[in-house]
């Protein structure tokens with residue numbers, strides 16, 4: 152029979168106060184453990200930032216350039232991403248379940264590029280998001296758009312459902328063609344998402360006063376990459392955004408449409424997690440690109 156525990160043999164460290172650390176992510180300290188754990192699957196706690204690889208474009212654009220074959224074009228890049236942003240269809244069909252980073256599921260949809268985009272609705276049930284082990288659900292919010300209120304309601308529904316299960320919500324500010332892409336608009340759209348419960352917000356970088364967008368938003372902001380730019384310019388964009396308070400990037404076309412996507416995503420990581428200057432990141436991109444070309448030629 153086991154002997155009764157003897158307190159003499161134990162050390163309770165009674166003189167050491169128990170650690171009580173605040174959570175590393177802006178605006179997230181009062182969230183529950185499960186939600187914080189999921190946000191830690193998205194954001195790296197060492198840098199406080201994330202490189203999200205976005206390839207959900209097919210949900211309204213179909214097989215756009217670079218996404219014709221996700222299994223061939225994207226799966227090799229997933230090793231360099233902190234998080235994947237994608238639809239449940241692509242997750243189930245094309246991403247190995249052994250992937251260990253965060254999953255941000257596209258959770259709104261409906262209209263294609265042929266229609267009025269702001270007419271989106273919620274496009275997934277919370278049960279399926281739980282089943283797919285989502286860390287967050289991403290929903291498009293069209294501030295100033297024709298269906299502004301509907302899109303906001305989509306987001307607040309997802310916030311409520313996500314909070315029930317500890318799944319974060321990413322509010323994606325979708326800027327309609329008729330909107331001016333400036334700091335004033337981004338401040339308005341980001342702040343509305345945060346006030347109405349988004350765990351973090353995706354917006355576009357703007358050249359002037361972007362730091363006012365990040366500072367007036369009480370949750371982290373990540374930037375979308377937008378249309379394909381020359382690689383050096385895309386690295387500058389990411390650098391400017393993180394230096395002005397963005398908690399990382401949610402980048403798609405500027406990675407998967409780059410001349411060498413694996414080199415590009417690694418250079419973006421350097422900018423986001425190691426504060427590499429654009430020139431150094433571009434040098435890294437070129438070095439990795441040449442290495443890749445040499446290896447391919449040797450095969």
Ligand code: 5RP
Nearest residue numbers: 205375376377401402403404
């Ligand atoms: C589509 C999205 C995309 O994920 C987002 O725009 C990021 O991709 P890109 O860097 O190509 O703009 O939200 O609605």
